[in-house]
Amino acid sequence: xxxxxYFLLGFALCGALAAKISAIDDPEGRVxxxxxxxxxxxxxxxxxxxSDYNNFAFCGGAIISDRFILTAAHCLQDVSAKDxxxxxxxxxxxxxxxxxxVDKIINHExxxxxxxxxxxxxxxxxxxxxxxxxxKAIEIATxxxxxxxxxxxxGWGFTTQNQRNSPNKLQWLDVxxxxxxxxxxxxxxxxxxxxxxxxxxxxxxxxxxxxxCQGDSGGSLACENKSVGIVSxxxxxxxxxxxxxxxxxxxxxxxxxxxxxNKP
Numbered sequence: 001x002x003x004x005x006y007f008l009l010g011f012a013l014c015g016a017l018a019a020k021i022s023a024i025d026d027p028e029g030r031v032x033x034x035x036x037x038x039x040x041x042x043x044x045x046x047x048x049x050x051s052d053y054n055n056f057a058f059c060g061g062a063i064i065s066d067r068f069i070l071t072a073a074h075c076l077q078d079v080s081a082k083d084x085x086x087x088x089x090x091x092x093x094x095x096x097x098x099x100x101x102v103d104k105i106i107n108h109e110x111x112x113x114x115x116x117x118x119x120x121x122x123x124x125x126x127x128x129x130x131x132x133x134x135x136k137a138i139e140i141a142t143x144x145x146x147x148x149x150x151x152x153x154x155g156w157g158f159t160t161q162n163q164r165n166s167p168n169k170l171q172w173l174d175v176x177x178x179x180x181x182x183x184x185x186x187x188x189x190x191x192x193x194x195x196x197x198x199x200x201x202x203x204x205x206x207x208x209x210x211x212x213c214q215g216d217s218g219g220s221l222a223c224e225n226k227s228v229g230i231v232s233x234x235x236x237x238x239x240x241x242x243x244x245x246x247x248x249x250x251x252x253x254x255x256x257x258x259x260x261x262n263k264p
Contacts, residue, residue, distance in 0.1 A: 032238035033210030034173035044138035047087040057093040060219030069123040071218035073111040089135040091170040100125040141226035147179035151223035155216030175204040203242040213237030
């Protein structure tokens with residue numbers, strides 16, 4: 001799905017299905033500066049797709065159990081569960097793998113778009129996800145990575161800063177964790193009224209030309225094969241500014257409690 005831009009800021013994926021896919025000239029991006037991920041290398045990665053738009057891929061997500069997908073709340077605003085499907089087990093966003101229907105969307109009860117806080121959600125599939133070598137759940141990290149650690153960013157969407165090239169192959173990129181202090185005191189500070197960087201966020205920063213772009217939203221930032229973040233927002237795209245993720249370690253209890261409360 002395509003990202004909406006808020007002034008200079010853009011969600012790495014857009015909620016409200018990118019204004020109902022009307023913003024085709026303002027697309028969500030995929031990983032800028034990445035490369036094609038090897039087949040099956042990221043078995044937790046899924047594509048969220050909208051049935052009303054010929055299964056248009058609008059966000060990413062991560063399998064965390066045989067019935068639940070972890071993603072960003074902003075991806076699912078004004079979207080009904082019946083219109084969403086999850087494509088798992090393939091690096092191609094338009095083919096292969098297995099499609100699962102969704103019967104429930106669980107947004108964080110305190111999610112707000114402005115200020116952008118609590119940007120986390122769960123999807124419940126209508127049937128059990130069948131695990132294979134190419135379909136597996138990712139664990140939620142219990143400890144945060146340290147500044148300077150390299151973690152794995154992945155997603156579909158546009159691969160250029162001008163948001164024009166949209167590949168079919170899943171992209172991945174090693175990105176470097178920033179310190180909380182450096183991220184809070186970075187160029188993002190001037191947007192803190194609407195897009196605050198809090199202790200519930202984690203940031204990465206690579207060189208200019210590498211990072212998240214519109215379309216990556218909802219995907220998991222993985223460190224040592226565990227989810228430490230959910231792609232939330234950026235200054236589009238890959239302009240040498242920090243990329244911001246919802247810090248999953250801060251929401252581990254919320255994830256556990258809501259999976260239990262919504263167990264089929």
